[in-house]
Amino acid sequence: MDKRIRCSELESKIVSAEEAALLVKDGMVVGASGFTPAGYPKAVPLAIAERAENGEKLGITLITGASVGDELDGALARAGVVRKRYPYQTNKSMRDSINAGEIAYADMHLSHVPQWIKYGYFGNIDVAIVEAVAITEDGGIVPSTSIGNSNVLVDMADVVIVEINTSQPESLEGIHDIYSPANPPHRKPIPVLNPEDRIGTTYIPCDPEKIKAIVYSDITDKTRGVTPIDEDSKKVSKFIIDFLKDEIKAGRMPEKLLPLQSGVGSVANAILGGLCESDFENLNIYSEVLQDSVLDLIDCGKVDVASATSLTISPERLDDFYENFDKYRDKIILRPQEISNNPEVIRRLGVIAMNTAIEFDIYGNVNSTNVNGVRMMNGIGGSGDFARNAYLTIFITMSTAKNGTLSSVVPFVKHVDHTEHDVHVVVTEQGIADLRGLSPKEKAITIIENCVHPDFKEELMEYYENSLKESSHLHTPHDLSKVFAKKEAAKAD
Amino acid sequence: MDKRIRCSELESKIVSAEEAALLVKDGMVVGASGFTPAGYPKAVPLAIAERAENGEKLGITLITGASVGDELDGALARAGVVRKRYPYQTNKSMRDSINAGEIAYADMHLSHVPQWIKYGYFGNIDVAIVEAVAITEDGGIVPSTSIGNSNVLVDMADVVIVEINTSQPESLEGIHDIYSPANPPHRKPIPVLNPEDRIGTTYIPCDPEKIKAIVYSDITDKTRGVTPIDEDSKKVSKFIIDFLKDEIKAGRMPEKLLPLQSGVGSVANAILGGLCESDFENLNIYSEVLQDSVLDLIDCGKVDVASATSLTISPERLDDFYENFDKYRDKIILRPQEISNNPEVIRRLGVIAMNTAIEFDIYGNVNSTNVNGVRMMNGIGGSGDFARNAYLTIFITMSTAKNGTLSSVVPFVKHVDHTEHDVHVVVTEQGIADLRGLSPKEKAITIIENCVHPDFKEELMEYYENSLKESSHLHTPHDLSKVFAKKEAAKAD
Numbered sequence: 012m013d014k015r016i017r018c019s020e021l022e023s024k025i026v027s028a029e030e031a032a033l034l035v036k037d038g039m040v041v042g043a044s045g046f047t048p049a050g051y052p053k054a055v056p057l058a059i060a061e062r063a064e065n066g067e068k069l070g071i072t073l074i075t076g077a078s079v080g081d082e083l084d085g086a087l088a089r090a091g092v093v094r095k096r097y098p099y100q101t102n103k104s105m106r107d108s109i110n111a112g113e114i115a116y117a118d119m120h121l122s123h124v125p126q127w128i129k130y131g132y133f134g135n136i137d138v139a140i141v142e143a144v145a146i147t148e149d150g151g152i153v154p155s156t157s158i159g160n161s162n163v164l165v166d167m168a169d170v171v172i173v174e175i176n177t178s179q180p181e182s183l184e185g186i187h188d189i190y191s192p193a194n195p196p197h198r199k200p201i202p203v204l205n206p207e208d209r210i211g212t213t214y215i216p217c218d219p220e221k222i223k224a225i226v227y228s229d230i231t232d233k234t235r236g237v238t239p240i241d242e243d244s245k246k247v248s249k250f251i252i253d254f255l256k257d258e259i260k261a262g263r264m265p266e267k268l269l270p271l272q273s274g275v276g277s278v279a280n281a282i283l284g285g286l287c288e289s290d291f292e293n294l295n296i297y298s299e300v301l302q303d304s305v306l307d308l309i310d311c312g313k314v315d316v317a318s319a320t321s322l323t324i325s326p327e328r329l330d331d332f333y334e335n336f337d338k339y340r341d342k343i344i345l346r347p348q349e350i351s352n353n354p355e356v357i358r359r360l361g362v363i364a365m366n367t368a369i370e371f372d373i374y375g376n377v378n379s380t381n382v383n384g385v386r387m388m389n390g391i392g393g394s395g396d397f398a399r400n401a402y403l404t405i406f407i408t409m410s411t412a413k414n415g416t417l418s419s420v421v422p423f424v425k426h427v428d429h430t431e432h433d434v435h436v437v438v439t440e441q442g443i444a445d446l447r448g449l450s451p452k453e454k455a456i457t458i459i460e461n462c463v464h465p466d467f468k469e470e471l472m473e474y475y476e477n478s479l480k481e482s483s484h485l486h487t488p489h490d491l492s493k494v495f496a497k498k499e500a501a502k503a504d
Numbered sequence: 505m506d507k508r509i510r511c512s513e514l515e516s517k518i519v520s521a522e523e524a525a526l527l528v529k530d531g532m533v534v535g536a537s538g539f540t541p542a543g544y545p546k547a548v549p550l551a552i553a554e555r556a557e558n559g560e561k562l563g564i565t566l567i568t569g570a571s572v573g574d575e576l577d578g579a580l581a582r583a584g585v586v587r588k589r590y591p592y593q594t595n596k597s598m599r600d601s602i603n604a605g606e607i608a609y610a611d612m613h614l615s616h617v618p619q620w621i622k623y624g625y626f627g628n629i630d631v632a633i634v635e636a637v638a639i640t641e642d643g644g645i646v647p648s649t650s651i652g653n654s655n656v657l658v659d660m661a662d663v664v665i666v667e668i669n670t671s672q673p674e675s676l677e678g679i680h681d682i683y684s685p686a687n688p689p690h691r692k693p694i695p696v697l698n699p700e701d702r703i704g705t706t707y708i709p710c711d712p713e714k715i716k717a718i719v720y721s722d723i724t725d726k727t728r729g730v731t732p733i734d735e736d737s738k739k740v741s742k743f744i745i746d747f748l749k750d751e752i753k754a755g756r757m758p759e760k761l762l763p764l765q766s767g768v769g770s771v772a773n774a775i776l777g778g779l780c781e782s783d784f785e786n787l788n789i790y791s792e793v794l795q796d797s798v799l800d801l802i803d804c805g806k807v808d809v810a811s812a813t814s815l816t817i818s819p820e821r822l823d824d825f826y827e828n829f830d831k832y833r834d835k836i837i838l839r840p841q842e843i844s845n846n847p848e849v850i851r852r853l854g855v856i857a858m859n860t861a862i863e864f865d866i867y868g869n870v871n872s873t874n875v876n877g878v879r880m881m882n883g884i885g886g887s888g889d890f891a892r893n894a895y896l897t898i899f900i901t902m903s904t905a906k907n908g909t910l911s912s913v914v915p916f917v918k919h920v921d922h923t924e925h926d927v928h929v930v931v932t933e934q935g936i937a938d939l940r941g942l943s944p945k946e947k948a949i950t951i952i953e954n955c956v957h958p959d960f961k962e963e964l965m966e967y968y969e970n971s972l973k974e975s976s977h978l979h980t981p982h983d984l985s986k987v988f989a990k991k992e993a994a995k996a997d
Contacts, residue, residue, distance in 0.1 A: 095941075095943070097941070109979050110977040110978060110979050111977075111978060112945070112972075112978030112979065112981075115942075115943035115945070115946060116943055116979060117941055117942060117943050118924075118925065119925060120892075120925050120926075123925075127940070127941075130756055130895070131754065131755060131756050132756070132940045132941060133941055192852075194854070195762050195852070195853055195854020195895055196698070196758060196762060196763075196853065196854060198697075198851075198852045198853070198854065199697065199852075200693030200694070200695070200697075200848075200852065201693070202693070204691075204692065204693075205689070261624065262624065263623055263624050263625070265689065269688050269689060270689075353851075354847040354848065354851055354892070354893055355693075355847065355848040355851060355852065358691075358846075358847055358848060359685075359688070359691045359692075359693065359848065360688055360689065360691070361687070361688020361689060361691065376920065381979075381980060383976075383984075384980075384982055384984050385975050385976060385977045385979070385980055385981065385982050385984075386976065386977040386979075387977070387979040387980070391923075391925055395892075395923075395925060399613075399847070399888075399892055400847055402619075402623070402688055425984060426980070427869065427920035427923055428923055428925070429923075430884075430888075430920055430921055430922075430923065431611075432611065432612060432613050432616075432884055432888060432921070433613075447620070447625045448588075448590070448610060448620075448625055448626055449608075449610060450588070450608035450609055450610050451610075452605070452608070453608060479605075482878050483876075483878060483879070484603040484604075484878045484879040484880070485603060485604060485605025486602050486603050486605065486609060486874075486878070486879075486880040487874060487877075487878055487880070487919070488605075488878065489877055489878050491876075491877050491878075491918060491988040492988055492989065494988060495984040495985055495987060495988055496985060496989070
C-alpha cells in the first residue's frame with residue numbers, strides 16, 4: 012500500500028476518477044477544496060464534466076474556499092454543470108458564464124462561508140471533494156497547498172471524496188493547523204494570539220466511514236505566473252513603505268510593524284516584494300494567500316512567520332520552493348479560512364490590510380468587484396474580512412485603466428464593496444492619501460490632489476467644485492444626475 | 505462631603521461649570537461621555553458655549569460615544585464651537601451645521617472609535633468631560649446612563665473633568681462593567697462568552713491627579729420619547745418573529761434564539777416590543793442601546809439579561825424605571841462601546857442584528873445615512889459593527905417615505921453603508937425577503953415581490969426587466985444611466 016494512505020480500512024476505497032464522479036448526482040450541493048488556485052481537486056471534476064459533455068443531465072451547486080483552477084471551475088462551467096456558485100472565482104469560463112447570466116453566483120465575504128455551511132444556510136452538503144497529500148492512520152485528511160473551507164465541508168458533508176495528488180509532495184504534511192470554532196451559543200475565543208500560534212491538528216479529522224472514494228491524481232496546481240514588477244508597482248510599494256515608516260515615527264506602529272495582509276495578484280506581490288529592500292526586520296504575515304514575494308521575504312531574512320490559508324507559488328518558482336522546502340517549513344502555517352480571515356483574529360492581531368481596488372471614488376468608497384458596475388470580475392474575496400477589521404486598511408489601484416483613457420478615481424463608484432467607513436488609506440502610482448479622521452470634503456480634496464492622474468485632475472476637481480455649488484447639502488456634495496450619465500460607460504467593457 | 509465623591513483628595517477640585525469650562529481652550533481635541541442621548545455632560549458644555557457666545561474665539565474637535573443631547577451637541581453647534589465632530593450625532597442643530605458644510609463630520613463605525621483614540625489616529629486628547637454618578641475612594645469614575653468611549657477618553661486624556669449629575673441615581677453604581685483590550689500586538693481575547701459575563705470593574709479607573717475639575721449638575725438626560733407602536737411596525741415585528749420561528753424549525757437557531765441587537769428609534773423599539781406577545785422565553789439582548797421595550801421584555805419575563813453601552817429610557821418611563829430599579833438591576837449590564845460593539849464578541853455570541861435603513865436597493869445594498877445621497881441624517885452608528893459580524897443580519901424600513909410618494913426600495917441606493925455582502929434579510933411592512941445564498945438577480949425578484957409597496961412594484965420590475973435587456977452583462981443587471989437621472993431627486997428634500 013502507498014504510504015500516502017495510512018488507514019488500512021480505506022484501501023478498498025481507491026477507485027478511478029470516473030467511478031468517484033458517479034457519487035455526484037444531479038441537484039446536489041458539492042463542496043470542494045481549493046483557494047486562489049491551489050489545492051483544488053482536478054481528476055474528479057474533469058470526470059464529472061465529461062459525464063455532462065456526454066449528454067447526462069447534471070447540475071450542481073458548487074462551494075469552494077475561493078478561486079480554483081480550470082480543471083474544476085473551467086471544465087464544469089463549460090460543461091454547463093454549475094447552476095449555483097459560491098463564494099469566489101477567477102476562471103475565465105466561469106466568469107463568462109456568470110456574466111452571461113447562466114450561473115447564479117453569490118459573491119460573499121470569505122470568512123462568512125464556513126459558518127454559513129455550518130449554520131445550514133446553504134442547505135445540506137451532499138458531497139465534499141478534497142485534494143490531499145495523505146490520509147492518516149485514523150482517516151485524517153492531510154490537505155495539499157490550501158485549506159480554505161475543506162475542514163468544514165468534510166465535517167458537514169454526507170460523502171467525502173479524497174483526491175490524493177502525487178504532484179503535491181508529502182513534505183507538506185505538518186504545515187497545516189486545523190481548528191474550527193463551535194457554532195453560537197457555544198463558541199469560545201479562538202486562541203490565536205500571534206501569527207505563529209498553532210492551535211489545532213495537522214490534518215482534517217474525518218470518520219473513515221464517510222470517505223466513499225479515494226482517487227489518485229498527478230495533475231499540478233494551475234497557479235498563475237507572476238509578472239515582473241513594473242515601475243508603477245514599485246512606486247506604490249515605496250509610497251506604502253514610506254507611509255509605514257512615518258507611522259512608526261509617529262508612535263502609531265511598532266518598529267517591526269504589525270502582521271501584514273496582502274491581496275492576490277501581481278501588484279500585491281510587488282508591494283510585499285518591495286519590503287525586501289526596506290529596513291524592516293522580523294516581519295510577520297497574517298494573510299489569506301502566500302505568493303512568491305513571501306518566499307523572497309523569507310529568503311532575505313525579513314519575515315519570521317507567514318500564516319495564510321493558501322500557498323500559491325508560481326509555476327516558475329515551484330520546483331525551487333519544494334527543493335528548498337526545509338528552509339520555509341517552520342515559517343509557514345496554513346489555516347482554515349475560518350481562522351485566516353476571522354474578524355476576531357484580524358482585529359486582535361492588528362493586521363495591516365493591503366488590497367487592490369478596481370476603482371475608488373473621491374469620498375473613499377471602493378469598487379472591488381464589478382467593472383462598470385455590471386461586469387463581475389472575481390468577487391470581494393477576503394478583502395472585506397480584512398478591511399473592516401484591520402488596524403490599518405489600505406486600498407491600491409493604478410490611477411488609470413484602459414491604457415490611460417479612464418480614471419480609476421471617479422466621482423461615485425458604480426458598485427460599492429467597501430464603504431467610506433472602512434477605508435483608511437488609498438494609493439495609486441501618483442501618490443498616497445491618508446483619509447483617517449477626514450470629513451468627506453477633506454477626503455475629496457486629498458484624494459484628488461494625491462492620487463489622481465494629471466490627465467483627470469481637472470475633470471474631478473470640476474465635478475467636486477460644481478457639486479459644492481449644485482448640491483442641496485454640503486456634507487458629501489454630489490451632483491448625482493451627472494455621475495452615471497454617460498450611457499456608453501455602462502455599456503462599455 | 506457628599507458621599508458621591510468618596511476620594512477625599514478630590515474635594516478641592518469641585519468648581520463651577522464656568523470655571524471647569526476654562527480648561528477647554530481653542531484648538532483642543534475634547535472627548536465627552538454620552539451615547540444615544542444618555543449620560544452626556546451638560547453643565548460644562550453649556551458653559552463652554554456661553555464663552556463663545558460672549559465673543560471668545562473657541563473651536564474644538566468633539567469626540568463622543570455616539571449621539572448626545574442638546575446641551576452638548578446643540579449648544580456647541582449653535583455657538584459655532586465645533587470644528588470637527590466624531591463619530592455620530594442626531595441633534596438638529598448639529599445636523600444642520602454639518603449639512604451646511606460648517607462642521608467637518610466624519611461618520612464612523614462606533615467600534616472603531618475607541619481604538620482610533622488609543623492608536624492616536626485622532627491626535628492627542630486634550631480634555632475628557634465625563635458625566636458620573638459618583639467617584640470612588642481611588643478616583644474611579646462611576647458613569648451614569650452610558651459608557652460609550654468614556655473609559656478610553658479618560659485613559660488617553662491629559663485632563664479629566666467630571667460632571668456629577670445628581671439627577672442620575674447613585675443606585676446605578678454596579679451595573680457597569682469596564683474593560684478595555686490592549687493595543688496590538690499585545691491584545692488578548694475578550695473573555696465575554698455570554699451576554700451576562702462580567703469581565704471588568706464597575707468604575708472607570710482614573711488617577712485622581714488627572715481630574716482637574718469636578719462640577720455638580722442636575723440637568724436631566726434629554727432622551728427621546730417613544731411614539732406609540734403603529735400598525736406598520738407591528739406588521740414588521742410579526743414578519744420577523746415568524747421568520748425566527750421558521751429558523752428554529754429549520755434547526756438553524758436554538759429555541760431561545762441567539763442574543764438580540766436592535767437599533768435605536770421607534771421602529772426598533774416596536775420590533776423588540778413585539779416579542780412580549782411571542783412564545784419565546786429566556787431571551788438575551790446583546791446590543792448597544794437599551795430602550796423602553798427592553799424594560800417591557802424584562803417585565804413580562806421574556807428577557808434574562810440585557811447588555812449594552814447605553815440606557816436610554818424615555819422621559820415618560822424614567823421615574824417608574826428608577827422606582828423599580830431593583831427589578832432590573834441584575835438583568836442589565838452596561839459595557840464600553842469597545843466591547844458592546846466589538847466584532848470579536850458579536851461574532852462569537854452569534855448576535856441577531858436588526859437595524860433600520862433609510863432605503864435599500866433591489867440588490868440588497870443599504871443606505872443608512874444620507875437622504876438622497878447628500879443629506880446626512882445621523883450616521884452609520886453601530887449598524888455596521890453588528891451587520892457585518894452577526895449570525896443573522898436584518899434591515900428594516902417602511903416601504904414608502906414622504907407620505908407614500910417615494911419608494912424606500914430603489915434600483916440603486918444613493919449612498920451605500922452596507923453592501924450586498926452584509927445583508928441577509930430585508931423587511932418592510934409589505935413583507936420579508938430572505939436573501940441568503942441568492943444571486944443578485946434572485947435577490948431583485950424576491951425583494952420586489954415581497955418588500956415593495958404595490959404603488960411601486962411595477963416601476964421597479966420594469967427597471968429590472970429593462971436592465972436585463974439593456975445591460976451588457978447579466979450578473980447584476982443595471983441601466984445606470986437611469987438610476988440617478990432625475991436631477992430633482994438629488995435636489996429634493
